[in-house]
Structure formats: C-alpha cells, structure tokens
Amino acid sequence: MIVTTKKDLDAIKGLLSDKKKLVIVGCAECAAVCQTGGSEQVREMAEALSNHEVLATISIQSPCDKRISSRDLKRIAEEVEEADALIALTCGSGAQALDEVTSKPVIAALDTHFLGMVERLGRFYERCSHCGQCILNDTAGLCAVTACPRRVRNGPCEHILGTKCDVYPQRDCVWHSVYERLKERGMDALFLAYHGPVDWSKNHSPREEIWQR
Amino acid sequence: MAEMISGPVLYAPRLETLETLSALKNLCEAHGNILAGEYGDLSPLAFYHELKNLGCETLLVEILLKNKNRGLVESYLVTASSLGFSGAVLAMGSFDKSPGMPMPVYDLDTAQALRLALDMRKAGRLREDFRIGVRAASGSGAAETRARYYITEGADFIVLPPGGPVPGLEGHTITLKEAGPAA
Numbered sequence A: 001m002i003v004t005t006k007k008d009l010d011a012i013k014g015l016l017s018d019k020k021k022l023v024i025v026g027c028a029e030c031a032a033v034c035q036t037g038g039s040e041q042v043r044e045m046a047e048a049l050s051n052h053e054v055l056a057t058i059s060i061q062s063p064c065d066k067r068i069s070s071r072d073l074k075r076i077a078e079e080v081e082e083a084d085a086l087i088a089l090t091c092g093s094g095a096q097a098l099d100e101v102t103s104k105p106v107i108a109a110l111d112t113h114f115l116g117m118v119e120r121l122g123r124f125y126e127r128c129s130h131c132g133q134c135i136l137n138d139t140a141g142l143c144a145v146t147a148c149p150r151r152v153r154n155g156p157c158e159h160i161l162g163t164k165c166d167v168y169p170q171r172d173c174v175w176h177s178v179y180e181r182l183k184e185r186g187m188d189a190l191f192l193a194y195h196g197p198v199d200w201s202k203n204h205s206p207r208e209e210i211w212q213r
Numbered sequence B: 001m002a003e004m005i006s007g008p009v010l011y012a013p014r015l016e017t018l019e020t021l022s023a024l025k026n027l028c029e030a031h032g033n034i035l036a037g038e039y040g041d042l043s044p045l046a047f048y049h050e051l052k053n054l055g056c057e058t059l060l061v062e063i064l065l066k067n068k069n070r071g072l073v074e075s076y077l078v079t080a081s082s083l084g085f086s087g088a089v090l091a092m093g094s095f096d097k098s099p100g101m102p103m104p105v106y107d108l109d110t111a112q113a114l115r116l117a118l119d120m121r122k123a124g125r126l127r128e129d130f131r132i133g134v135r136a137a138s139g140s141g142a143a144e145t146r147a148r149y150y151i152t153e154g155a156d157f158i159v160l161p162p163g164g165p166v167p168g169l170e171g172h173t174i175t176l177k178e179a180g181p182a183a
C-alpha cells in the first residue's frame, strides 16, 4: 500500500487563487486506508474549499489505474469538463493518471512517502523499497535492504553494536535478525549467499514494465 | 595474497590541517604502521607524499564506501596503489544524522567492495603487494560469521574495533593502536 500524508491546506488554497470551479477526487484504496483520501477526507476538503465552487466529488477505487479513472470520471464528465482544476487526494501516481486522463490541471493534495505494510490503522511500516533485485528468498523473508539504513546486501556491517544497529541503537541490526531466523529455520548456509551490487542500469527512474505478448 | 602486517597500527581518523598531519610524525616513528583515515578535511590520497615523509613502515589508507559509487571506489583503489600506499582498508563509514545534513548514500557494501578490489588486484590493476583489508565486527554470531567470510573470500586482514577478537582470526586481525571510531 502507498503511504500518503496530507499537504498543508493553506498551501493548497494558495495554488487555487485563479481556479474557481473544482472537482475533488479521492482514492478509495491506499489513501482511504491512510485516511488522507477516503470519502470522509473528500467531504472535508469540499468543506474547506467552500469559497470555491465544488462541482463534484468522487472516490475512485484505484485512481492510479487509468482504465478505472477514465471509466469512473465518465459519470461526472460534464463537471470535469467545466472544472478549472481537479484536487487529487491520491498518491503522486494517481494525481498524474488523473491529469493524463482529463488533461485538466491537477492539484496534488497529498505527499507520497513509501510502499507500506499495514499493521493496523495508523501504523504503516516500510518493508520493501522496490530495489528490483529481490533477495528475500535468501534472507528468511526479511528485507535487509530496506531495514538497513546503509542498504547493506551482505551484512552485517562493521557498525553493528552487539546485536543492535548503530544508526538506530534501539533496533536490532536486521542482519542479526536474518542470521537468527535462518538458523531457526535450518537455512544457515544462505546467510553467506553473495548478493552483488544493484544493477542500476535496470533500476533507474522512470521505470517501466511492459509485457511482451 | 599480500603479506600480513606485523605489529599494531596507529589509526589517524582525521587529517584536518597540514599541522595535524606533521604532528603525526612522532607517533609514526613510535608505531611504525599507520592507517590514514578519510574523516578529516584533507584527503589522504592527496597528501600521500607528506604521509610518506612521516617515515612509517606501513602506510595504509582508509577508503570509506559512503557517498562513493563503484566507479569512484575503483579510482581510489587504483590511485592508492599507484601512489605507493601499502594497502587499503575498506569501510562502510559513519552515518551522519545531523539536522540539515544529507543522509549518506551507499552503492557498494564491504563484501561487494572487497570482491571488486580482489578482482582488480588479480587483473593487475592494483599492485600485487597492495594489501586489501576490511573493517569488521565481533560480538555476535552474525558479525563473526561475516568476518570469517571476508578472510575466506581473500581479504588480507580484517580491522576490528577495540574489544573482542573473532576466535580463529587472530592471525588475520589488525589491532588499531589508537583506535579512532570505526565510525
């Protein structure tokens, strides 16, 4: 799930000085779970922008999916056409998809942070930093790359303090956890599997994944 | 494999000014071996000749992996070897979290940099007698397993912070006389 937070409302209002007619679009998936772009937050945004003319509000299941955005926005096609701008309570990918499917100015109302694992509402943890060359099968299912502040792929590094990480001394070094978990599972040999440097030629933005049919 | 360094090594983590550099002379004469650290404002690579003139028997240079991509690590290694340093110690480098400072970035970890350096030596890009060491740790199963791995892979030595040795690796371990932080 994509973790987002709300931008400062005054900053958003500052971008709307020449935009009277608005459509507010929420995300019923990730941003809804983050309580940044669910229907409640869409309603709150409409109230906060009451000195503008809010032509329509809508929650789209996955606004980052252009197929779904195009389909759902057809329901409010006239309002979108008339609007001076859309307010996107979505991640950055969603905001750009809305721009691409409507060709309207889109105001991004959220900041997008990371791919998060949800423990419960309000507790989101980064567990994968999408390196594109996954080593999870060698590390007993713990992403050492994301949990290690130095992104060490063959750890631990020399800064381990006992079993703790020097950068966050209250936390275990993830490579200590990998070592212990592999041992528990009788997979010790994997600890020394060599993981080469990330091949950045496959891993620089903007990334694309195109199926060959 | 290059020869093991005998005796303790003095670690000078920071070369800040030319004065601090010449102040090392007495220490160098007393200790014989020196590891010139990369934490100060002066780069040990740029001051090789001044360091050499201190009269140390073994002159090692620290190569921090933070904020260097693999191309720059290669360049540091070739430069150090060509200048005449006795060898290099590869280390991850401290992680500065001070407000307003950029977070360090890392391209290679120590195991990857070690493999790179060993391959370069094998290919003749580094002198045959250019020693390659790595910073390691002790005190946990994970750290000691990794330290043993470095030696098995071909590192000439490991450098440990003061404290416990890694059992079985005593003959491959460099003791820093005046241990500055591994950080």
Ligand code: SF4
Pocket (backbone or CB within 6 Å): A127, A128, A129, A130, A131, A132, A133, A134, A135, A136, A143, A144, A145, A146
């Ligand atoms: S190694 Fe970690 S960051 Fe890379 S893809 Fe796997 S889980 Fe994600």
Ligand code: SF4
Pocket (backbone or CB within 6 Å): A147, A148, A149, A150, A151, A152, A155, A156, A157, A158, A159, A160, A161, A164, A165, A166, A167, A172, A173, A174, A175, A176
């Ligand atoms: S101590 Fe462990 S978690 Fe911390 S930077 Fe080193 S390898 Fe990564």
